[in-house]
Amino acid sequence: MDKVFKALADSSRRKLLDRLRIRNGQMLGELCEGLSMTRQAVTKHLHILQRANLVATRWRGREKLHYLNPLPIHEIAERWIKKFEHGRLQVLADLKKNLEGDTDG
Amino acid sequence: MADSRFVYVTYIRTTPQKLWNALIDPTFTRQYWCGTHQESEWKSGAEWKIMIPDGRVADSGKVLEIEPERRLVLSWRNEKKPDLRAEGYSRATFELEQQGDSVKLTVIHEMDKAGSKFIDAVSNGWPLILSSLKSLLETGESLVETREWPKGM
Numbered sequence: 001m002d003k004v005f006k007a008l009a010d011s012s013r014r015k016l017l018d019r020l021r022i023r024n025g026q027m028l029g030e031l032c033e034g035l036s037m038t039r040q041a042v043t044k045h046l047h048i049l050q051r052a053n054l055v056a057t058r059w060r061g062r063e064k065l066h067y068l069n070p071l072p073i074h075e076i077a078e079r080w081i082k083k084f085e086h087g088r089l090q091v092l093a094d095l096k097k098n099l100e101g102d103t104d105g
Numbered sequence: 106m107a108d109s110r111f112v113y114v115t116y117i118r119t120t121p122q123k124l125w126n127a128l129i130d131p132t133f134t135r136q137y138w139c140g141t142h143q144e145s146e147w148k149s150g151a152e153w154k155i156m157i158p159d160g161r162v163a164d165s166g167k168v169l170e171i172e173p174e175r176r177l178v179l180s181w182r183n184e185k186k187p188d189l190r191a192e193g194y195s196r197a198t199f200e201l202e203q204q205g206d207s208v209k210l211t212v213i214h215e216m217d218k219a220g221s222k223f224i225d226a227v228s229n230g231w232p233l234i235l236s237s238l239k240s241l242l243e244t245g246e247s248l249v250e251t252r253e254w255p256k257g258m
Contacts, residue, residue: 024110025112053114053116056112056114056211058110058112067111067112070232071113074232074233074236075239078240
């Protein structure tokens, strides 16, 4: 999970994930189009994303296609976000109870 | 691109034998796949379908390739929504690969058609089902929201 958080802690890599979210299954050249990053930088970022399992690749003939793999993000959501969400909902429920209690008083 | 495809990869701390069993055994699938189970003879060319608890068929197709504990390829058509059914058969590939004390599970769902609504629809479901499968095998508990077929669907 450390690898996922580290991979996500970079705006260039998040941008690459966003590009795959909009259009899945792109080649390196397509992913580089219109970006200010060098091809070498994109390659390096993709490598980090792959090691974190956020990007999966498949070959189609001689073309290497990159796919967004959302599962690690999903696992983070299950493990971390939902648990915090539960706490926040409890806070809102308590707040409502207090405010309504005030109105009564 | 003239096709629609999603590729999912997850690493599950289990054995290929247990994971394979969890993919096809009704007592497992019901827990992480919204109460559904699959009916098939699980051999190449056999019919295959996903059954909703109330007896309706959600999806159906054929077993295209089967290599127990390693690889399963299914043709797959939605049977519930006319617009999705009209798109015809998609293809789902499950690959299992032992890596250390885990199994790398790759699920590819694809259709030879650009902008497939069906592939788009299943892409919303797979992450939840696969996360729940991982949770079930690693902790003994699936995710709560995958334990029952959603009401009204």
